Amino acid sequence: KAGVTQTPRYLIKTRGQQVTLSCSPISGHRSVSWYQQTPGQGLQFLFEYFSETQRNKGNFPGRFSGRQFSNSRSEMNVSTLELGDSALYLCASSTRQGYEQYFGPGTRLTVT
């Protein structure tokens, strides 16, 4: 099976802009989670989707949003970008019954 794919891999945006990141889970996986990784804060949970519904949300401002489509693909959006949003954004997928999350390669976002 193909692994989790994320696009784009690298992104440079200007403060104030918005950005959309995409994630395609492993085939058959219906749960998708997003994480932000920074040197200072480490790996932090953003949100989790299952069957197009947000199941859980981390402590991030409302500028961070996401959605999941009927084919389980997911997108996350960050509006009004700030310098502090520069990070590696990781997407992970898991099955309904399994608990391991398999991660994609991430999208490296740089906000200038």
Add this chain to the structure above:
Amino acid sequence: AQKVTQAQTEISVVEKEDVTLDCVYETRDTTYYLFWYKQPPSGELVFLIRRNSFDEQNEISGRYSWNFQKSTSSFNFTITASQVVDSAVYFCALRGNAGGTSYGKLTFGQGTILTVHP
């Protein structure tokens, strides 16, 4: 609130040495899941192991072994006869079981940077 603490920020060893990465967790959930992930320089997190809270058996997989002790809330990871390819950041993570369903978030430790010198 859930919390994972990895006491060692960085560990440096010489090839063939054994090394243990410590992980201590806190949770109020009666059922929970513990994980170890490896993050090589390429950046992708690689799943290594999952352990359920109700299964305290230790596990060995090749040169890797894990010691789960519920009494001390620890889930330590040992690499035997380390190799240069083991150099990476290793994360311990915890997932609760909210409401008896399988959803929940992963709470990660800060990670341990392991460097294995030839």
